[in-house]
Amino acid sequence: MSxxxxxxxINQTVSNYRPGPMAGLLIGYDLGESNFAxxxxxxxxxxxxxxxxxxxxxxxTYATQGTSYVYYIELPVQALYYSMLGAGxxxxxxxxxxxxxxxxKTKTTFTINGESAVEDKKTEFGSGNExxxxxxxxxxxxxxxxxxxxxxxxxxxxxGLTNLSNADGAEYYNRVLGASFGFFFGSRR
Numbered sequence: 475m476s477x478x479x480x481x482x483x484i485n486q487t488v489s490n491y492r493p494g495p496m497a498g499l500l501i502g503y504d505l506g507e508s509n510f511a512x513x514x515x516x517x518x519x520x521x522x523x524x525x526x527x528x529x530x531x532x533x534x535t536y537a538t539q540g541t542s543y544v545y546y547i548e549l550p551v552q553a554l555y556y557s558m559l560g561a562g563x564x565x566x567x568x569x570x571x572x573x574x575x576x577x578x579k580t581k582t583t584f585t586i587n588g589e590s591a592v593e594d595k596k597t598e599f600g601s602g603n604e605x606x607x608x609x610x611x612x613x614x615x616x617x618x619x620x621x622x623x624x625x626x627x628x629x630x631x632x633x634g635l636t637n638l639s640n641a642d643g644a645e646y647y648n649r650v651l652g653a654s655f656g657f658f659f660g661s662r663r
Contacts, residue, residue, distance in 0.1 A: 492523050492541055492543065494519070494520025494521065494522060494543060495518075495519075496654060498515050498517030498518060498519075498548075500514065500516075500658075501515075502658060509556045510553065510556075511555075511556060511565075512551065512552070512553060513552045513569075515548075515549065516547070516548075516549055517547070517548045517550070518546075518547060519545075519546050519573075520544070520545055520546075521648045521650060522543030523542055524539075524541050525538070525540055525542070526538065526539035526540075527539075536584050536586035537584070537586075538583070538585075539582070540581050540583055541580070542578070542580040542581075543579060544575045544578030544597055544606070545575065545576055545577045545578060546574060546575050547573065547574050548571055550569060550570070550614045550632075551571070552569035552614055552616060553567050554567035559619070561621060561622055562621040563620045564617075565617070565619070566615075567615070567616055570612070570613055570614070571611065571612055571614050571632060572610070573609070573610040573611070574608055574609055575599060575608050575609075575610065576608075578596070578606075579595065579596055580593075580594075580595045580597065581594050581595075600640075603640055606639070606640070607640065609636065610648055611634070611635055612635045612636070612648065613632070614630055614632045615630065616628050616629065624659065625656070625657050625658075626655070626656055626658065627653065627654075627655050628653065628654055628656075630650075630652055630653075630654070631649075631650065631652075632648065632650040634647045634648035636648075
């Protein structure tokens with residue numbers, strides 16, 4: 475699930491988590507015989523939010539609610555520490571990520587005086603007020619468990635450091651809490 479945190483003095487919109495898919499490949503590099511390793515991933519991930527609130531426009535207050543998402547190609551690199559636990563290994567780690575948005579959509583329902591209108595809008599990347607910055611970077615933290623034959627389950631948190639909004643007075647950051655299941659081929663741990 476991902477969450478985008480948005481603050482704007484004109485728009486009092488509250489944001490909440492929005493679930494989305496993630497798929498990818500990862501490569502682990504053991505650092506000698508130590509319990510340390512590097513983990514590099516290449517992920518297709520969805521980041522977005524659900525929102526609701528009130529806005530003012532030309533003296534009229536109207537309610538808004540909707541969803542927004544952006545598809546990213548993301549490259550995290552994490553330093554890991556492994557420790558034996560039962561039949562497998564407990565691992566945890568942290569590191570930076572970079573991501574590039576390539577497509578997205580926002581669906582908003584506006585309600586004023588009991589009348590509703592729906593707007594579907596594709597995400598535009600660029601430097602204009604109505605556009606979003608394409609590139610994101612931040613930090614990841616993760617904890618997981620890997621069985622001896624290679625399958626693993628991990629829980630991770632990504633904290634975006636890029637203000638993705640170009641609008642004056644607005645801030646928009648990606649925050650992602652997720653879980654993934656996978657398999658390490660040829661793993662020695």
